[in-house]
Amino acid sequence: MKDSNVFLIKDFVDNNITESTVKVETTKLVAKFQEDIKKLDDDDFIEIMISCFIPDIYRDNGKKEKLYTKLSEVIVGEWWKRLGGEFIIPTKKSGTEDVELINGNISVVCDAKIFRLGRSQKAPNVKDFLKLASVKTWMDNLVKRYSQNGKIQKAIGGMVTYSSLHEWEGESEVYLECTNKDTPVVMLPYEILALLLKYKSKFKVRDLMQMWDYEKLFNNATKSKVKYWKVIDGFLVDLLDISEDNYYKEIQSYRESIIISVKEYEKIISKEIDDNINEIISKLNSFEKIEEVREYAKESLDSFVNKQHYDYIDRIKKFRKY
Incomplete structure (x- = not known):
């Protein structure tokens, strides 16, 4: 596992913008990033x-986080292209998917999820992870966009890509949603995306898209994590033409790399802590009088203890007026 790969997206973001950048040229930066990753094996x-x-050190909902998230969508699109498909990242976000995954006249609407490692929950809230109504809207809007241009395109379902470190432990509504035959999602x-890319020579994209044929795949919708993965893993083992044992070994190998x-x-967070401590020490050493230290x-302590209260006052002044 190369450090340069682990932090490639972060380095790209950090080298191109700061939180004080007045206007982030997202379209240009996305195009530049796409050209960069095309060169990689x-x-x-x-x-x-x-x-x-x-990165946990990024400001919540800040400019860096937003650009990083956009570049992760490019990664998913590039993954699909390397499999043999095409992709589009819609510029209009309202009522549209993150990435449209295309194979001829068939499309899948994709929601590319990435999370902070230090988030407060093991797994996200189901409603924040997947809304079937939203996926159905994206599918309908996609078909409509093509129709307005005189083309016929079929949207067969949705896909959510995510880190398995943020997956649910056992039964969950999310598996019920992801086994719904009316809107297959x-x-x-990402480790399964990696495995598909590694074995891309063994299948065609049209074969992979049979995974959205839920009438054949799932007998009934289920909340069971075990039942969901039994079906999906079984499909992928057959698609890749490898043994079940090798399949799980490959997945485990990727997960070991993810832990690396x-x-x-964790190291960059620890470095941030050390830098902050050193800054405090340096500041304390600059004082000559005890009164300065007390001030x-x-x-x-005031900015730490009362931060939330100051935020309340700022919001009241900003929003609660006529």
Whole structure:
């Protein structure tokens, strides 16, 4: 696992914008990033894809986080293209998918999920992960867009890509949603995307798209994580023409690489802590009088203890007026 791959997206973001950048040229940066990743071989690309986590040191909903998220969508699109398909990242976000995955006149609407490693929950809320009504809207809007241009395109379902480190432990409504025959949505973690890319010579994209034929795949909708993965894993074992034992060994190998990348992310957080401590020490050493130290301590504790209260006042002044 190369450090340069683990942090490739982060380095791209950090080298091109700051939180104080007045206007982020997202379209230009996305195009530049696309050209950069086209040059990578599949092995390097896989390491980048399975290491895709929003850096915890980024400001929540800040400019860096938003660009990082957009670039992760490019990664999913490029993955599909390397399999042999085409992709489109819609510029209009309202009522549209993150990425349209295309094979001829058939499309899948994809929601590319990435998360912070330090988020407060093991798994996200189901409603934040998947809304079947939204997927159905995306599918309908996609068909309509093509129809308005005189083309016929079939949307066969949705896909959610995500990190399995953020998956649910047992039964969940998410598996019920992902086994719904009316709106087929496949959820696949990035290590399975990696495995599909590794064995891309063994199948055609049209064969992979049979995974959305839920009438054949699932007898009934289920909340069971075990039942969902038994069906999906079984389909993929047959598609890739490898033994079940080798399939799970490959998945485990990718997960071991993911844990290596997690350790690297922990290091940048630890470095941030060390830098902050050194800055505090340097500031304390600059004081000559005890009164200065007391004033510094008062201001620091005030900003820490009362941060939420100051935020309340700022929001009241900003929003609660006529």
